[in-house]
Amino acid sequence: xxxxxxxxxxxxxxxxxxxxxxxxxxxxxxxxxxxxxxxxxxxxxxxxxxxxxxxxxxxxxxxxxxxxxxxxxxxxxxxxxxxxxxxxxxxxxxxxxxxxxxxxxxxxxxxxxxxxxxxxxxxxxxxxxxxxxxxxxxxxxxxxxxxxxxxxxxxxxxxxxxxxxxxxxxxxxxxxxxxxxxxxxxxxxxxxxxxxxxxxxxxxxxxxxxxxxxxxxxxxxxxxxxxxxxxxxxxxxxxxxxxxxxxxxxxxxxxxxxxxxxxxxxxxxxxxxxx
Numbered sequence: 658x659x660x661x662x663x664x665x666x667x668x669x670x671x672x673x674x675x676x677x678x679x680x681x682x683x684x685x686x687x688x689x690x691x692x693x694x695x696x697x698x699x700x701x702x703x704x705x706x707x708x709x710x711x712x713x714x715x716x717x718x719x720x721x722x723x724x725x726x727x728x729x730x731x732x733x734x735x736x737x738x739x740x741x742x743x744x745x746x747x748x749x750x751x752x753x754x755x756x757x758x759x760x761x762x763x764x765x766x767x768x769x770x771x772x773x774x775x776x777x778x779x780x781x782x783x784x785x786x787x788x789x790x791x792x793x794x795x796x797x798x799x800x801x802x803x804x805x806x807x808x809x810x811x812x813x814x815x816x817x818x819x820x821x822x823x824x825x826x827x828x829x830x831x832x833x834x835x836x837x838x839x840x841x842x843x844x845x846x847x848x849x850x851x852x853x854x855x856x857x858x859x860x861x862x863x864x865x866x867x868x869x870x871x872x873x874x875x876x877x878x879x880x881x882x883x884x885x886x887x888x889x890x891x892x893x894x895x896x897x898x899x900x901x902x903x904x905x906x907x908x909x910x911x912x913x914x915x916x917x918x919x920x921x922x923x924x925x926x927x928x929x930x931x932x
Contacts, residue, residue: 679707687762729777730920740799800850876915883908
């Protein structure tokens with residue numbers, strides 16, 4: 658298995674050190690140990706900033722002999738997790754989500770280390786709008802990832818409610834949110850992600866000279882249709898609960914396969930450049 662044909666800018670010395678430091682700090686922020694509580698907030702911030710530095714230097718292709726962006730399943734997932742952590746940090750200032758940081762800290766550590774092991778390859782910028790297209794694509798990933806994260810919490814709360822817990826207990830101390838508010842937040846992320854995904858696809862199709870129908874477009878189109886059906890079903894038929902979250906999960910899996918999943922198959926399982 659070939660991990661990388663072109664090492665990232667900061668690897669193997671500085672990049673490895675920064676990635677390991679960021680991963681350790683994410684884990685410190687995620688640990689529930691009382692003795693480490695006062696270090697959680699600083700560790701979270703420093704890890705997030707180190708993660709950003711790695712993304713700017715590596716994915717941005719700074720110092721690379723080729724002009725372009727380093728892309729691949731791991732860099733895209735790393736950017737997605739970084740944006741998801743940023744969204745959570747902002748959201749946590751308005752609504753209490755104390756149980757989420759632990760999962761995101763572990764996800765951040767895994768994302769940084771995975772991007773170090775599978776840094777992808779530098780792709781030339783063939784169109785002036787290509788960076789915006791990539792940025793919107795990653796943003797849609799992050800918004801739908803946030804929607805899935807909230808949907809998982811919503812499903813867990815509803816399971817507790819069906820098990821006989823009171824409505825107050827259904828929100829759970831780990832969530833700190835009423836069910837209806839959590840549901841509204843979930844679908845705000847779905848709506849925002851759908852809008853960004855639509856813009857991403859329109860922008861990608863605008864480059865008619867290079868556009869072609871491939872696996873990325875097939876999965877993206879399928880995901881778009883699923884999310885559109887979900888929003889229509891919610892607004893016209895009042896879809897809620899598990900029926901709505903199942904549609905969200907299906908669309909999220911299809912969207913994941915559109916780029917990160919298919920690139921993982923090519924880069925890791927088939928060990929050859931993607932088509």
